[in-house]
Amino acid sequence: MIFGPGDVLDLVRDGRATTRGEIAQITGLSRVTVAQRVDALLEARLVEGIGTGDATGGRRPVRLAFNADAGRTGVAVVETAHAEVAVTDLAGTIRGRELLDVDVADGPEVTLRRVSVALAALLGRDADRPLLGVGVSLPSPIDPCSSRPSEPPILPGWDAFPVAGHVAEQLGRPEVPVVVRNDADVMAYGEFSRLAERPRSLFLLKVSTGIGAGMVFDGRIFQGDDGAAGDIGHVRVPQAEGVRCQCGATGCLAAVASGRAVARQLRDRGHAVHSGRDVQALLAQGDPDAVRLTREAGRTIGGVVATAITLVNPGLLLLSGDLASPALLSGVRESLYPATLPRATRHLGVHLGHLGGDGSLVGIAGQVVQQELSPQSVNERLA
Numbered sequence: 001m002i003f004g005p006g007d008v009l010d011l012v013r014d015g016r017a018t019t020r021g022e023i024a025q026i027t028g029l030s031r032v033t034v035a036q037r038v039d040a041l042l043e044a045r046l047v048e049g050i051g052t053g054d055a056t057g058g059r060r061p062v063r064l065a066f067n068a069d070a071g072r073t074g075v076a077v078v079e080t081a082h083a084e085v086a087v088t089d090l091a092g093t094i095r096g097r098e099l100l101d102v103d104v105a106d107g108p109e110v111t112l113r114r115v116s117v118a119l120a121a122l123l124g125r126d127a128d129r130p131l132l133g134v135g136v137s138l139p140s141p142i143d144p145c146s147s148r149p150s151e152p153p154i155l156p157g158w159d160a161f162p163v164a165g166h167v168a169e170q171l172g173r174p175e176v177p178v179v180v181r182n183d184a185d186v187m188a189y190g191e192f193s194r195l196a197e198r199p200r201s202l203f204l205l206k207v208s209t210g211i212g213a214g215m216v217f218d219g220r221i222f223q224g225d226d227g228a229a230g231d232i233g234h235v236r237v238p239q240a241e242g243v244r245c246q247c248g249a250t251g252c253l254a255a256v257a258s259g260r261a262v263a264r265q266l267r268d269r270g271h272a273v274h275s276g277r278d279v280q281a282l283l284a285q286g287d288p289d290a291v292r293l294t295r296e297a298g299r300t301i302g303g304v305v306a307t308a309i310t311l312v313n314p315g316l317l318l319l320s321g322d323l324a325s326p327a328l329l330s331g332v333r334e335s336l337y338p339a340t341l342p343r344a345t346r347h348l349g350v351h352l353g354h355l356g357g358d359g360s361l362v363g364i365a366g367q368v369v370q371q372e373l374s375p376q377s378v379n380e381r382l383a
């Protein structure tokens, strides 16, 4: 293996090496070559020296750290009824953000124009650092080859739309790389990236207006061959027999256990709620109907997730999205454990996500950085 500057950056970024000596030890490169690689990274401001082994002796800094201020990302998280745009540093720290009302049913052109205008304004306000790339999260399966939405069950008119090219063009920056990912995938990656102890595999269940799952294996999102991995909202369940889902079919898990479904059940009981967000507001007030129905939704979801957990055997199961609450967590646990062998769940942590809605922004920014600062990309750029 040839260790270029990008490979050295990788070692510094994930903390495996913090000194030139450690880099030499791990890579087997000579001291001279290590110095060249580090100098290239210092020059590009991607790493910085911290401390000076001897402050008065004029020695070069001993410890090296990733410089998250070397650039920024522009990100957009598009949900069914709203979108959020943000500018982050290269560690995913949010520097500026704006929430927008959008309706994905208006189609990709209208929605992405609004998102791009707001993102361009945010980027214009914080223009001193170079833009590494742009990320867009969509509530849709994303084809891993074309990076386009792939037969989205709840995004009419978005199938195969060239989101990346369109956003780059709308921003007036056709050269900027645009990364497009599924919403549950980026939420999973965002949570993963902020864990102090990272499991080898993580499964995240996002229960908002719809239901989706994201998986991170060995530090990478698992999309499946067609980008459909984790789209579990449309698995058929007996509890939903004869109930129409937003995708047009009947019997889907989302038809009875999504935020949209719980909102409908609450409306039937006289509450003025329409979306997952409205349910979230009622849950926050401790409304007994919202708590009971969300717990019931959790039980139904847990029955489906039990199969996924048995197949994947992850180290961590996180619940996120609008309905993520103690009620949802109880419901999922109630049906998950009886339906799985102890071996599959013995070491499984089952918790609420830690980042809330920010998980998506952090995750899509992290995906831009993972792509644009991959060893290969950096080696090419600094060659």
Ligand SMILES: [Zn+2]
Pocket (backbone or CB within 6 Å): 153, 233, 234, 245, 246, 247, 248, 249, 252, 254, 255
């Ligand atoms: Zn469906």
